[in-house]
Amino acid sequence: MRYEEPVFRPPCEAGSLIIQATIGCPHNKCAFCGMYKMKKYRVRPLEEIHQDIQMARRAWGEPETVFLADGNTIAMRTDDLVQVLDYVREAFPDVRRISCYGGARFIKGRKVEDLRRLKEHGLSIVYMGLESGDDVILERVNKGATADDYVRAAEKLRAAGIELSTYVLAGLGGRERTREHALGSAATLNRMKPDYIRIRTLVFLPGFPMYDDVQSGRFVECTGREIAEETRLAGEPGRRRRAIPQRPRLQLPSDLRQAAPGQRQDAWRHRRGAGAPRQPHARPPRDHFALEPAKCTNGAWHRRCVSSAFRSRGIRSRWASWG
Ligand code: SF4
Numbered sequence: 335m336r337y338e339e340p341v342f343r344p345p346c347e348a349g350s351l352i353i354q355a356t357i358g359c360p361h362n363k364c365a366f367c368g369m370y371k372m373k374k375y376r377v378r379p380l381e382e383i384h385q386d387i388q389m390a391r392r393a394w395g396e397p398e399t400v401f402l403a404d405g406n407t408i409a410m411r412t413d414d415l416v417q418v419l420d421y422v423r424e425a426f427p428d429v430r431r432i433s434c435y436g437g438a439r440f441i442k443g444r445k446v447e448d449l450r451r452l453k454e455h456g457l458s459i460v461y462m463g464l465e466s467g468d469d470v471i472l473e474r475v476n477k478g479a480t481a482d483d484y485v486r487a488a489e490k491l492r493a494a495g496i497e498l499s500t501y502v503l504a505g506l507g508g509r510e511r512t513r514e515h516a517l518g519s520a521a522t523l524n525r526m527k528p529d530y531i532r533i534r535t536l537v538f539l540p541g542f543p544m545y546d547d548v549q550s551g552r553f554v555e556c557t558g559r560e561i562a563e564e565t566r567l568a569g570e571p572g573r574r575r576r577a578i579p580q581r582p583r584l585q586l587p588s589d590l591r592q593a594a595p596g597q598r599q600d601a602w603r604h605r606r607g608a609g610a611p612r613q614p615h616a617r618p619p620r621d622h623f624a625l626e627p628a629k630c631t632n633g634a635w636h637r638r639c640v641s642s643a644f645r646s647r648g649i650r651s652r653w654a655s656w657g
Contacts, residue, residue, distance in 0.1 A: 335386045335393070342369050343401050344461050344499070344532075347433065351390050351397035351426075355383055355418050359405030361437060363476040366465070366506065368542040370405050377410055384421050391425045399431040408436030408460060412448040419455040429456070436460040438479040441487035449494030459497040459529075462487065466506045467522025468514045475506065475544070481522040488526035499530035502568070504561045506536050509554040516567040535561060 338357050343350065358373030390397070400422050407415070422432055434457070441449070441460070466472055467481045479487075484500075491498045500523070507515030523531055538545045538555075547553035556564065593600075 335390050336382075338373065340369070340372075341403055342405070343403060344433075344435075346499075347399065347401040349397075350399040350401040350431075350433075351394055352401050352403050353383065353386055353390065353418075353422070354378060354404060355402045355415070355434070356404050356407045356410060360409045361406065361439060361478050363478060364465075365475040365543040365547075366503065366536060366538075368539060371541070373404070375406075377414065380414060380417055380421075383418055387421045387425045396426055396428055398429065399433070400426065400429055402432065402434040405435055406437050406440055407434035409440040412444075412451060415457070416451055416455045419452065419457055423456050431458045432456045433459040433461065436462055436487075438462060438464075438484045438487035441490060442479070442483045444490065446490050446493045449490055449496060453495045457496055459499055460491055461499045461501070462528075463501045463503070464519065464522060464526070465501065465503045466515050466519055467502075468507060468511060468518030471507050471511055471515055471518070481518065481525075484522060485525045488528060492527065497530075498526070498528040499532060500526065500528040501532045501534055504533050504535045504565055505556045507564075509556055509560065512556055512560060512564045513567065516564045520568045520570075533565060 335353070337352075337354060341352060341354065343352055356375065356377050358370040358375040360375040362370055362373075362375060402418065402422075410418070419432060422429060441462075462484070464484050465475065465477060467484070469480050472480060488498055488500075502519045502523070505512075507513075536555075538548050544553060548555060
């Protein structure tokens with residue numbers, strides 16, 4: 335396979351074979367996105383894509399899932415995309431899922447019959463960045479689509495039987511529009527009815543168009559707590575179509591419930607058998623760790639301590655690298 339880097343994919347496509355059907359993003363103007371700024375959008379020649387799929391067949395064997403990169407492969411002509419889907423299914427007859435990124439701007443104008451053809455030829459899911467359901471924010475970040483466009487695009491995908499996974503960018507409204515961002519996104523998601531909703535947190539890196547706004551103070555970033563509050567507000571029951579039933583609260587045992595709040599700890603110790611020696615923490619088997627584990631101040635041997643100890647020494651623990 336030949337890749338024009340950098341190559342991006344949704345986290346849930348980590349195990350997928352990635353085939354670059356297009357290079358870059360045909361919109362490429364979103365102010366918070368620097369993914370494809372170094373690339374000029376083009377559709378790769380079908381022959382080249384076919385060769386890549388054949389190479390992948392020899393190198394990979396049978397992948398279960400295939401992701402068609404780059405940023406907006408849904409923008410390809412329907413006939414071409416159908417051809418690519420056929421190449422994939424011909425090379426990998428047992429493939430379980432074929433997916434790609436797709437912006438509302440490139441879906442809302444398409445005929446449902448075209449989308450249905452894509453579904454029939456194997457396109458199972460489209461990943462779409464809503465980012466925000468608030469039109470003011472969408473315009474500020476040059477998203478090129480309104481909340482209504484997203485709803486229309488989602489309706490078309492649903493009518494065609496293609497699954498939709500959509501992303502919201504927490505913090506995109508900044509401190510100024512955090513409330514509008516939360517409520518507008520919840521309202522738009524309720525209208526879109528996607529199959530999956532994923533929340534990502536906004537991060538700025540030098541070179542991103544909005545980075546200068548942050549540096550100059552034109553855009554005031556939310557703190558972590560404000561982002562948590564924004565996410566809570568968006569998911570609050572009453573703003574959903576159906577409220578999630580409240581989980582039962584943890585019930586304290588009756589003897590602890592009856593103890594005065596200040597005496598609950600004593601009651602708890604009494605319950606455990608006051609003065610009973612604490613069970614020592616078992617030390618994990620040696621081969622459980624990449625290196626000698628560190629001991630926590632409370633005498634326990636546990637992963638977090640080890641992991642952070644490794645990290646503080648600049649060594650990646652095995653489980654850190656799994657993450
Ligand atoms: S449409 Fe997606 S890939 Fe293209 S610039 Fe916007 S966020 Fe980036």
